[in-house]
Amino acid sequence: MLKRISTSQVELGMFVHKLEGSWLKHPFWKTKFVLDDTETLQDLRDADIDGVVIDISKGLDVQPLRHAAAPRPAPAQTAPQRRRFVPPSTPAQFDLASTAPQSTAREFGHATKLAERGRKVVNKVFLQARLGKTIKAEAIEPVIEDIFASVQRNPHAFNGLMRCKQEHEYLYRHALACSALMISLGRELKLSPGELREAGMAGLMFDVGINQLPVDLAALGGDHRKLPIEIFARHTRLGHDFLLASGMPQAVADAALHHHERNDGSGYPDGLLGGTIPLLSRMAAICDAYDELASLGDELGAIDPGAVIERMAAMPGKFDPVVFDAFVRCMGSFPIGTIVELKSQQLAMVIDQDGTDYAKPTVRTFYSLVTGESVKSENIDLANCYGADEIVGLADLSWFEPEDVLELRQRMMLLATRAR
Structure with missing residues (x-):
């Protein structure tokens, strides 16, 4: 049973089902968890959120207020007894918001469900972009949280699934894959929770401008590589402006603008060099190139994930070397699907x-x-x-x-x- 309470009413032992308000305003990745430590309790009470929904079938309920007139006995001089919550004896269905470690094989099954759920959300968001309608961060929050939880449970399963799952709706799959890649890379670079959120959002959204190009991609089989570069390159500024108009964080909009910049200055739209390229954009450049080569290939044909790593390593000056080394560490020399x-x-x-x-x-x-x-x-x-x-x-x-x-x-x- 779900119950909405204020942050001042939360207590240890409660099962948090949902945090109301934008996740950009609080420090929690998970929105479903047992509140079992005082530090998290204090963070939750201090968070800038509208309210908390608890599940009293999985955790403690709000304690009833005592009547002021009722006399209270003097406190005993013994240590207070901490209330314990005994979970139901019936086995619960796997919670896709859980971050408990899972084997790669088991997480593939969970990731498949998340990918389908995410595809529907991204499909809707991209359609809104094509129609010129702005979006709200809240619309894609569940997708980022699902992907983050999957990466926490197993750092390789979601990305491995994307390598082995091919769909006609390339842009949607590419968005999901890049979001997971950005989160994995961000963890390897030890980004803060807030930066990881923005990294996942940037991966999901940096190609949103493609949907605003004045072309019919369906007529090209959904393959944007058939577009003249002078037309395709416009998607970076279109995406940047669209995300800013939607109220997305500046760093996410900048990733859309600069994810085709290259370390040696050979990229677009501004020909930025090295450290002048924002970190999320340097990360996005690597994740975008990796997923596109591993999915669509290039003039040399479709190539293997392991061969993609070799191909990118043989592009001196194109990618930030420190960020690329971190990418190889988190993906492995032979990524799943190789x-x-x-x-x-x-x-x-x-x-x-x-x-x-x-x-x-x-x-x-x-x-x-x-x-x-x-x-x-x-x-x-x-x-x-x-x-x-x-x-x-x-x-x-x-x-x-x-x-x-x-x-x-x-x-x-x-x-x-x-x-x-």
């Missing part, structure tokens, strides 16, 4: 990461280079197989059709999810 060649002369896809050694992920085999035939899939934890197998390099995918590679990724990820 297809690799093993010492055993098999091809396999990376399906999980080892947090202590990103050069030794968990892979799932599917093809023998010796026989030239498919093999029964097997999961190999390269960090714990005692050298029985190892990655010798990225697989040569030139003899696979791009559509076959995409279908393979989706099938392998589905198997990994079912195996959780």
